Structures are given as C-alpha cells and as structure tokens.
Amino acid sequence: MLYRDQVDFKAHNRSSPWAEAYYRRPHAFAYPGEGDAPHQWMLHEVTHQLLAEASGLAPRRWMNEGMACYFGASRLSGRVLHVGAPDPASYPVWWLGQLRFDAAGRPSLDNALLPTLRQLVEDSGPPVAEHVNGYYLAWWSLVHFLMDGNGQAHRQQALLLLRRRGDPAAFQQLIGSYAELEPRWHQHLRALARAQGAREMP
Numbered sequence: 498m499l500y501r502d503q504v505d506f507k508a509h510n511r512s513s514p515w516a517e518a519y520y521r522r523p524h525a526f527a528y529p530g531e532g533d534a535p536h537q538w539m540l541h542e543v544t545h546q547l548l549a550e551a552s553g554l555a556p557r558r559w560m561n562e563g564m565a566c567y568f569g570a571s572r573l574s575g576r577v578l579h580v581g582a583p584d585p586a587s588y589p590v591w592w593l594g595q596l597r598f599d600a601a602g603r604p605s606l607d608n609a610l611l612p613t614l615r616q617l618v619e620d621s622g623p624p625v626a627e628h629v630n631g632y633y634l635a636w637w638s639l640v641h642f643l644m645d646g647n648g649q650a651h652r653q654q655a656l657l658l659l660r661r662r663g664d665p666a667a668f669q670q671l672i673g674s675y676a677e678l679e680p681r682w683h684q685h686l687r688a689l690a691r692a693q694g695a696r697e698m699p
Contacts, residue, residue, distance in 0.1 A: 533586035557620065559663055592633075
C-alpha cells in the first residue's frame with residue numbers, strides 16, 4: 498500500500514513509531530520518499546516481501562533486515578540498481594559518517610558500541626528500540642561484508658546461509674567462528690565508514 502506522503506503514512510502506521518515503511522504479510526506499506534533516494538523505503542520492504550512470499554524463506558532478524566538494507570541502500574542510477582554499491586543518501590548508510598572506532602577497532606554510534614557479531618546472529622543483544630540506528634547499521638554492514646567483502650569471498654556461503662535462515666549454528670559452519678569473523682567485519686565496516694568521512698575515536 499502506497500501512502501500519499503510521510504504525514505499520511507505516520508497517521509496510519511501500525512508498526513514501530515520510528516518506521517518509515519513496514520511489511521505485514523501480504524502487504525508492504527510505504528510512501529514516496531523525498532531527496533536523492535526516494536525509493537529506499539519501498540525497496541527495503543519489497544525485499545522483505547519477496548523473501549517471505551516469493552522465496553518462502555523466513556530468515557532470522559539479522560539476515561532479514563540485513564538483506565533488506567543491502568538492497569534498499571544500494572545506489573539506483575539510470576533505472577539500474579547497483580546492488581551492493583552504497584548510496585550515501587540512503588538509510589542506514591547516512592550514519593556511516595557518525596561512526597567512531599576505538600583503539601581495538603570496535604565501532605560505536607552515539608557513544609554506544611554496536612552489537613557484537615554473536616549478539617546480532619543469536620539475537621541476544623540489548624533492546625533494538627533503544628539502539629535502532631546502531632542495529633540497522635550493524636545488520637546492513639554485516640550482510641554487505643558477507644556479500645561483497647574480501648572480494649566476495651563469502652558470497653556463495655552467505656547465500657547458502659540465507660537458505661538456512663541465518664541460523665547461528667549454520668553461520669559458524671558455513672562462514673566461520675564469531676571470533677574469526679568479527680574483526681574482519683569491523684575492518685570492512687571501517688573501510689565503508691572512511692569512505693563517508695568517519696573519524697577515529699580518541
């Protein structure tokens with residue numbers, strides 16, 4: 498369902514109060530955005546819809562949101578979606594410039610560390626509602642790392658992992674241990690952040 502504008506959408510929103518769009522089977526709810534990436538919210542929710550209805554998959558939250566962000570935050574140019582190319586005008590990419598990294602390479606946003614890899618995959622971190630932007634940045638960047646990081650070294654395994662819903666045991670079987678992967682994910686996120694002008698935490 499497409500609402501007239503943000504005001505109309507907010508007046509009828511039946512999801513989280515901070516949502517700009519949402520999917521409730523069998524419908525996606527959104528509005529035409531403004532600015533340089535007006536399509537982003539609709540594309541994000543349509544990705545959820547395709548995962549649920551076309552593929553028949555029911556991914557865990559980190560994989561579901563990460564994939565929706567991966568497509569929704571990709572650059573659209575000349576009616577071509579450049580999948581995996583971050584659009585700086587899209588959410589959560591626009592938060593990259595606000596990331597900080599401590600001496601150990603751990604990323605933080607708004608003075609709060611991003612959830613750990615284990616917390617993301619096992620859905621065991623702090624409440625999402627208290628760290629919405631940090632979670633979305635983490636979900637997006639983790640899937641971006643799995644799909645495009647290290648020369649797409651993990652892409653095929655990541656797609657197999659998607660078929661297994663992003664299950665924690667399958668993650669460690671197909672991708673590797675949390676201890677091994679977390680610093681590499683952080684390095685990938687740091688490279689993305691540097692491209693947006695993020696600076697090191699003193």
